[in-house]
């Protein structure tokens with residue numbers, strides 16, 4: 001039975017889709033069967049980040065409507081399966097429908113990672129409905145941390161109790177110079193236990209949008225590997241000094 005993890009943030013543009021791709025690849029590299037579900041209705045991006053757009057015919061809206069069967073909607077994204085988001089909203093999309101739809105895939109995968117849209121209403125609820133746990137993503141600034149705390153509250157209200165925080169685009173010098181909030185303060189503000197810190201890494205900005213994998217030495221790639229290991233229960237200390 002797959003562990004179903006929604007990647008959410010509240011505020012937009014903080015790195016949910018990039019983290020979804022990085023963590024899917026890190027879990028797949030550990031030999032896990034991984035399904036990536038794009039839940040950013042109308043603004044999907046995983047098909048581009050995985051360079052799987054050419055193979056795309058169906059999306060989860062087609063599965064919900066019965067226009068295709070569950071397996072037909074999956075495309076291969078380099079050893080990871082991708083279920084794309086529809087390009088149009090529809091009243092047919094409900095939380096109960098999403099739960100039933102994702103149930104089609106639970107036995108075939110070890111992990112299902114759900115890329116949530118920005119915001120905490122509407123489609124956010126559809127993403128939360130599919131999940132049993134969440135990674136709340138924030139950058140270490142006050143606006144983003146407050147919206148991550150709000151997203152965490154909304155996830156709990158939707159019944160997702162197992163939450164962990166990822167601080168993304170982290171820059172140690174910015175913290176030392178007080179441009180960013182320090183790690184302890186960031187955790188307190190969101191009220192969610194930290195599972196990992198992903199540094200600011202230009203390889204993410206320039207490689208992922210082209211569908212390219214991150215190079216071995218990329219600090220973000222290493223952070224994804226450590227988070228993937230922690231998701232699987234390994235005890236790996238946070239290495240703040242290396243960020």
Ligand SMILES: Nc1ncnc2c1ncn2[C@@H]1O[C@H](COP(=O)(O)OP(=O)(O)OP(=O)(O)O)[C@@H](O)[C@H]1O
Pocket residue numbers: 009011012013014015016017018019040116117118168169170198199200201202203204205206208209220
């Ligand atoms: N660790 C990082 N280092 C450098 N750039 C990053 C990092 N994480 C994300 N980015 C960049 O930040 C931008 C936004 O990332 P992304 O699209 O993944 O955010 P998002 O939260 O999914 O956005 P949206 O809310 O619009 O869906 C992209 O240009 C991405 O390359």
Ligand SMILES: [Mg+2]
Pocket residue numbers: 016017018040045115
């Ligand atoms: Mg996104």
